[in-house]
Amino acid sequence: MRRFTWFNATSITLGFVFLYLPIILLVIYSFNDSRLVTVWGGFSGRWYGEALRNDAFLSAAWNTLQVALVTATVATVLGTLAAIVLVRGGRFLGRTLFGGMVYAPLVMPEVITGLSLLLLFVSLDVPRGLMTIMLAHITFAMCYASVVISARLVSFDRSLEEAALDLGCNQFSAFLRVTLPNILPSIIAAWLLSFTLSLDDLVIASFTSGPGATTLPMRIYSQVRLGVTPEINALSSMLVGLVTVGVIVASLISKRAETRRLAAERAAR
Amino acid sequence: MRGGGWGRRTLIAIPYAWLLVLFLAPFLIVLRISLSDFAISQPPYSPVLDLPACFGEADLPAAEGEAPDLLSCLGGWADQFWGLVEEWDFDNYIWLTQDNIYWLSYITSLEIAAVSTLLILLIGYPIAYGMARAPKAWQPTLLMLVILPFWTSFLIRVYAWISILKTEGLLNQFLQGIGLLDEPLVILGTNTAVYIGIVYSYLPFMVLPLYATLVKMDESLLEAAQDLGCTRFTAFWLVTIPLSIPGIVAGSMLVFIPAVGEFVVPDLLGGSETLMIGRTLWTEFFGNRDWPVASAVAIILLLVLVVPIVLFQRHQDRAQEAGR
Numbered sequence: 001m002r003r004f005t006w007f008n009a010t011s012i013t014l015g016f017v018f019l020y021l022p023i024i025l026l027v028i029y030s031f032n033d034s035r036l037v038t039v040w041g042g043f044s045g046r047w048y049g050e051a052l053r054n055d056a057f058l059s060a061a062w063n064t065l066q067v068a069l070v071t072a073t074v075a076t077v078l079g080t081l082a083a084i085v086l087v088r089g090g091r092f093l094g095r096t097l098f099g100g101m102v103y104a105p106l107v108m109p110e111v112i113t114g115l116s117l118l119l120l121f122v123s124l125d126v127p128r129g130l131m132t133i134m135l136a137h138i139t140f141a142m143c144y145a146s147v148v149i150s151a152r153l154v155s156f157d158r159s160l161e162e163a164a165l166d167l168g169c170n171q172f173s174a175f176l177r178v179t180l181p182n183i184l185p186s187i188i189a190a191w192l193l194s195f196t197l198s199l200d201d202l203v204i205a206s207f208t209s210g211p212g213a214t215t216l217p218m219r220i221y222s223q224v225r226l227g228v229t230p231e232i233n234a235l236s237s238m239l240v241g242l243v244t245v246g247v248i249v250a251s252l253i254s255k256r257a258e259t260r261r262l263a264a265e266r267a268a269r
Numbered sequence: 270m271r272g273g274g275w276g277r278r279t280l281i282a283i284p285y286a287w288l289l290v291l292f293l294a295p296f297l298i299v300l301r302i303s304l305s306d307f308a309i310s311q312p313p314y315s316p317v318l319d320l321p322a323c324f325g326e327a328d329l330p331a332a333e334g335e336a337p338d339l340l341s342c343l344g345g346w347a348d349q350f351w352g353l354v355e356e357w358d359f360d361n362y363i364w365l366t367q368d369n370i371y372w373l374s375y376i377t378s379l380e381i382a383a384v385s386t387l388l389i390l391l392i393g394y395p396i397a398y399g400m401a402r403a404p405k406a407w408q409p410t411l412l413m414l415v416i417l418p419f420w421t422s423f424l425i426r427v428y429a430w431i432s433i434l435k436t437e438g439l440l441n442q443f444l445q446g447i448g449l450l451d452e453p454l455v456i457l458g459t460n461t462a463v464y465i466g467i468v469y470s471y472l473p474f475m476v477l478p479l480y481a482t483l484v485k486m487d488e489s490l491l492e493a494a495q496d497l498g499c500t501r502f503t504a505f506w507l508v509t510i511p512l513s514i515p516g517i518v519a520g521s522m523l524v525f526i527p528a529v530g531e532f533v534v535p536d537l538l539g540g541s542e543t544l545m546i547g548r549t550l551w552t553e554f555f556g557n558r559d560w561p562v563a564s565a566v567a568i569i570l571l572l573v574l575v576v577p578i579v580l581f582q583r584h585q586d587r588a589q590e591a592g593r
Contacts (some may be wrong), residue, residue, distance in 0.1 A: 003573075004402050007395070008403065011396050011399045012396055012399040015395075015476075019415070019418050020468075022426065022433060022469070025433065026428075034468055038438050053393050081284045082288075089277075089280075089281055092281055099582065100290070102288070104578055106580060107581055109526070109527055109530020109531070109547060109570065110546045111530050114529060116298065117303075119298045147585075172276075200421075200423055203365060204533055218426050220425075221424060224424075224431070225537075228428070236429070243421050244417065246411070246420075247416075248347070
């Protein structure tokens, strides 16, 4: 007797209006011709042109892209390993500590993570730049990645792997040919999540970057502190659009993969 | 990955070592620097331990603790460490107690985070509840709509509120336009704006775990409660709420802990009177360049947050166990 009441419908609707209205307004006003950001002066795409011609934005965007690509890839590999250790590792010395180190970064205030990593790099005399931002981003992104992947790994039916072992696979190839394809959607999700986490981060990047290594959020932040500008509106709208398209495409792909997998399972039965 | 062997050990060692070096070790360094003097130099604190001598060349094997030269190095490091106990000075911590700004920052941060968490719970619960009761066919779409803002840049989502909350901004234009207000409201630069910003940006973190527990709930329990004479409201209060406590705890921790140390929201939406500790730490670090005091601020913040963080981890571990 699951009943979907008017109250339920209203709270969902209001909730989504609250979540989406600010972003929608931002996108609408990015097409505002007027330099006065909140006064409508007619429709125009000129701020998009200005944002795309801004060299400071472009070089920051390139830096961010490099950091995010490396971060996502390394963090996904490390996160997969961490998830396997968490779910399948059994008991080993320091398991509680390991679990703690995986979960703590999810809630750790960014200022603390940023400060502590910077002090590590300074005391080890590591020259700061894109490299140190990557190391910092990998560290917190791998924790998110391992949470996403371990959720999938927990629900994976181990008898499939055992069947592969019985049929003559060794542990490694059983993992590669049975487990890995099964948890692949979560690995892709983890990669995308790490990528966007790295793309978005301002605080940790500000602490761990060095001269010349300015990322896009750092550039946006330094402009935003001086006030709202139409170029930033346009730039932000482009980023929002990019992420939205990316997430929708990714979810469609994973949905198709899921349907295909279910169909294959049904056919095998 | 059953059995022992080198494969299993290497598998455990790689992520373990990474986190030890890049997550745990940095905290020890923060602790160390919080106990040293401020110096006008680069780096701006007086060196107490000769760390680079130990870790300079090889930083990654440090955590495995297997190379013999490293062990002796660690031993030497420990000796140095304890030898310096007498020289530790707590000046930075004493300094924190003497200046009101730090006290106020901690108190205000805890207050803003606690009130925001409560607000988010009150707003998020009906949303999550509605989603869990929505027709099964809608649920994937609804779920994606909650997750989507989470993928969009935090900075941009906070920034979007500036043009809404400004004195000549969209909210005031709207309220004056429909004749509700004569004078514009001053919201940007006040604590109200900070609350709005935190509630807005952390809402999905509450809705997701709440939805996850509510959707798994057995509806027949509610029917049983109603058969036994509960009204729909008392059934909700006596059955649904207690069963969703794991989700409430997880969501609250996911919101409360990062909100205490929040920097972007108070900096962009708050005013000069919004003292939040994340911002104070940032100013201490980037503005005053006093790294030792910034480290002491971080250590105290960590001590304040230890209890909620441990609660959160217990919950995560239990969820992991339950899933198996």
